[in-house]
Amino acid sequence: MSSWVGDGDEDDGEDAAAAFETVGRRSQILQALSSEPLAKAELVRTLSVSRSTVDRGVERLVDLGLVERSDGGFVATTAGRVALETHDEAIRAMANVLGAGPVLDRLPESVNPPPSLFRDAVVCTGDLTAMEQRTSLDFDLGEVTTLTGFNGPFLFSLWPEGSEQLARLGDSATLVLSAESLDWLSNRYPDGLDAMVDAGVRVCAVDDDPAFGVVVMNRPTTASVTLVVYDHMGGPEALVVSYDPSAVAWGRTLVAARAETARPYRVDD
Template sequence: MADALTVVRRRRRILEYLCEGAAPKRDIVATTDSSRSTVNRAISELSSLGLVERVDGGFRTTTPGRLSLDVVTETSETMRTIRESSDVLSNIPLESCVSHRFLVGADVVTGDSAAPYSGIDDAFDRLRRADRARGFGVADNDPRWTQTLHERATEGSLSVDVAITRPMAKYALDRYDDRAAEYFAADDYRVRVCESLPFGMFLFDVEDRTVAHLLVHDEAGSFIAQVENDRPDAVEWAEARFAERFEAGVPLSEFTE
């Protein structure tokens, strides 16, 4: 007999229908547009694996069946995101170990060649409204971003924890030297410097909701696209990646010494 994953993929439509409630075989045939023999084989396979069961009114999906269906559905959605966004994702280094969990239900927004920062508009809007921001800064692509982050953090309306690379720290201090003292004086503006960072990423807390934005750049550091997700498991993954890198960095004030 085929393995359970293969069976669930092949009989997915029937499992989905039986998740809605018990149904006799004749209704399964009519609703799924399958032949009687196909439904008989499907019920036999699914029953032998404990994924459907006979009840009053016909057959229904079991809890293991629903969980198995969830896994296959999630995998299919993730594979579709990967396939449709392969050109974008190929710019993320393999060693960065981006989790497939971050891609489940994610929105991928690319920049326009005529307006390269348009792909970051959603993230920028959240930056303007957020109470808290955490993330990795690997490039200074959009002047609005740096200006807004600085203004909101130094005025006390935004709590910021950001990790940046050594080249980015040197660049920022050279370009924004007049603001360095404000960076160091702001209680809720914490910047740490890391040897390297895998990608650009920010998490924004807006109205009791956290949204994670993974920022994709090409080899030259130019912004290409963002991958946005607010699913709890995606946010949890992003928070863990941020925490481990931020804690490993040194305060910006030490970097300047």
């Protein structure tokens, strides 16, 4: 029987957790050794730490296979460099999860975002115009080639000209809205909504009225998914934007599932 089956899986998990903690505690040493070999005395001077701290840190990293001897000093192995990058990515993802609390707390239990949604994501709260100014988010639809969205009327509230940009997409755009959101749009932007449908945009509605939306946008070189929650006035309150391919696929699947049960905004004869 293979050694990794059964209880070994639990042991492996404990070992990985211990290694993760070590990489975090010894990240300065691992980072310093990621570019060139350094002797312990050089590490002491570079990091301004005690020799005993360097001795313990290097010994533990060597035991884990993350550092090795080289040219009279020590250097990070390939595993060590990857481990450091993986650790930093995990910390950033955790920070994004914590920052996305206002989004996650508003989601129904049936909506289960994948962990990949928070990998290198942009998390924003507050006024969406201010969000755009504070971050590198690109809300312009000019370069979008396809768009699928569920309950995303914030597109219209931000840019009245958004209907023209969506109409340009024609049948490459699908909007699945709550009945209440569609009523709001049809009352506020009736001409723009009709123009979009005439251009081939699929606009349809579902009966439930969740306080969240998902929008997936494809551009020539990137694809993104936006998960947004709304305040009691229907305005965007917080959002998470991810460019991770698996997160984008999750968003596209969620919108497609909603579209299957939606009824069209307008049925032409």
